[in-house]
Amino acid sequence: MELRHLRYFVALAEELHFTRASERLNISPPTLTVQIQEIERTLAAQLLVRTKRSVMLTSAAKVFLSETQRVQEQFSRAENAGRRAERGELGRIEIGYVGSAAYTGVLQDQMNRFIREYPGVYLNACEFPMESLPHLIADGEVDVGFVHLPMTLPPFLRHHVLARDRFCLAMPAGTFDAATETAPVHPQQISDASFIIPEQKFGTFQVARRGNFTPRIISPPGSLLAVLTQVSIGNGIAVCPGAVRIIVNLPSVVFRDIAGEPIVSEVAAVFRVSEAAPAGRNIITQIQDTPAKGRYLEKSNNR
Template identity: 85%
Template sequence: MELRHLRYFVVLAEELHFTRAAERLNISPPTLTVQIQEIERTLAAQLLVRTKRSVMLTSAGKVFFSEAQRVLEQFSRAENAGRRAGRGELGRIEIGYVGSAPYTGVLQDQMNRFARKHPGVYLNAREFPMENLPQLIVDGEVDVGFVRLPMKLPPLLSYHVLARDRFCLAMPTDTFDAATETNLVHPQQINDASFIMPEQQFGTFQVASRGNFTPRIVSAPGSLLAVLTQVSIGNGIAVCPGAVRIIVNLPGVVFRDIAGEPIVSEVAAVFRASEAAPAVRNIITQIQDTPAISYCLGKIE
């Protein structure tokens, strides 16, 4: 028995008239008769009582009618879901991010906009160590990752920059030198400081290069919040993205600008260059259509 047999029977059960049912189905009445007979032979049950003037459902016919309707409705839902999934309107996307990415707001912006447009797609966001994210994307465990550049990416991956800001210094409020009490620090002033190293090491080594010193790293606790906590308890200073100073108000921490040309910190979305999943392709398109935001990038003397 095929799906068409169920459709033929349901239409006939609704019309209880072979000619009208055949017209709805765009087939001839004799063809409909043959199809109904095939169903009854397959089920070994009489589904209809026919007279010259009427067609009635038997008790078996009423049961079969009800179940056939359910099957056709379920098939219609499955067909619709398949089409929507093919357009990327249904599914699940795994989002990975490093701890500093949410501070710029680009992660939240991308997820919120996509969720409003594609409510049938579930976005599952989790924080990962930055060094692990590229390979997780290659392996398919994560679909899109939000990271801090620069970082080395496998050739199978592409990226799009969503935000640019400048690195700044996070310093303990009760231990920084009087020379830094203005909002400006020259790299040479901190050549003997203890450094707390965040996941993105680029900023720290750039500051050290400008100050012509090798940073004395005393801790590398992982996430940006862990780094700032170490700063707040006086264990050292940290070079961190400037966006955190707008959001973070952690007791014991002050933020200071680094003199000179900005050391740029970028947040980018990383994804597979050849993506097959329609839903993931949709969010990648949204990301690529989003221009990068830039702020606080002027030279400071």
Template identity: 65%
Template sequence: MELRHFRYFVALAEELHFARAAERLNIAPPTLTVQIQEIERTLSARLFARTKRSVALTPAGEIFLAEARNVLDQYARAESVGRRAGRGEIGRVEIGYVGSAAYAGVLQEQTRRFREAWPDVHLGARECPMGELPGLVADGHIDIGFVRLPMALPRALKRHVLLRDRFCLALPATHGVAGETQPLRAGLLAGEAFIAPEQRAGTYEVARRGRFEPRIVSSPGSLLAVLTQVSLGTGISVIPGVVRDIVQMPNVVFRPIAGEPIPSEVAAIFRTAESAPAVRMLIRQIASSPAMDH
């Protein structure tokens, strides 16, 4: 039995008149008669009691009417869901992020705006190791990643910068230069023990400027773990400047780096050839967002 059979049956059950039901369905009355007979043969049941003057539902027809209406309602719901999914109004988007993207606020801003516009799209979000995020996005395990540049990306991915930041120094409060009021010159840091965050570009640029090889003694992962190591006096760290406005930790002070700012940008990365409508909706929102300066 096909969906049209349910429509024909419900129309006749509601009109109880072959000519009116046929007109409602935009088919000829004889065609409707044949279709109803096919339904009854398929079910091996009489659904209508017919005379020359009247049409009435049989007890079997009344029971079948309730189920037929359920079928049509379920089909209408499924059709609506399919159309909305095709427009990106419902679905699921998996987000991966590095901690500094959350500290910067760009992750929260993008998800807030998207949820307000598309409340029926589920956003999943989890912190991921920064080095793994490009591969996770390229392979489809994550739909959109929030990372800290600079970073090499596979050809299949694009990026959009959301925040322009700069690196600064985090030092133990007891460090010999912690009390300096002027930006610290890179050359003063030769021989220091460095705690390396996931994004090491700032560390290596400071070493290049100071003409020394950085002595990295620890790479604990998240920025919170990095600052904890600094607070314990294990070493110093070159970290994104946005962190100093967010995280306050005992025995840690932040100082600017002398010379040209060392840029560090927060960006969203995503697949160039994205097929999922809901993901494309979020990508369009991100791509239309101008980069903020910190």
């Protein structure tokens, strides 16, 4: 039995008239008769009581009609779901991010905008170590990753910058005397300091390069909150994205500008060049249409 048989039977059951049902189905009455007989043979049940003046449903036909209508409704939903999935309106997207990327708000902005546009797509967001995200995206375990640049990407991945910031220093309170507590810090001033290094090492090594020293790193790379906690208990200083200054408020931690030209901190979304999933392509399009926010190109007056 095929779906067309169900369609023929429902039309006849609703019309209770072979000629009208045939016209509705755009087939001849004899063809409709043959189709109904095929259904009866398959079910081994009589579905119709037919006289010269009327067509009536048997008790078996009434039960069969109810189930057939459910099948048709489910098929219609399946067709609709398939079309919506092809348009990227249904599905699931795996989002990976590093904690520092969430502080800028770009992760939340992209997810909230996408959910409003495509409420049928489920976004599953998980935090990952930054160095693992490119491999997870390349292997298909993550669809879009939010990271801090710079980082090395496989050739079949691309990135789009969403936020630009400048690095700053997170230091234990009292590192410098009160008279210079708010002044920008020259890299040479911290050449002997102990460094707590975050996942994005770029800022730390840029500061060291400017100060012409090799940083003394006392802990392996960790999440931004773990790094700032180490700073708060006096274990060292850290070079962090500037966005944390207005979000993180830990006891005994002060944030200081770095003297000289801004050391750029960029947050970007990373994705596959040839994304096959329609929902994935939709979120990538949204990301690529989003201009980067931030004004790091303005020269610092902290010289």
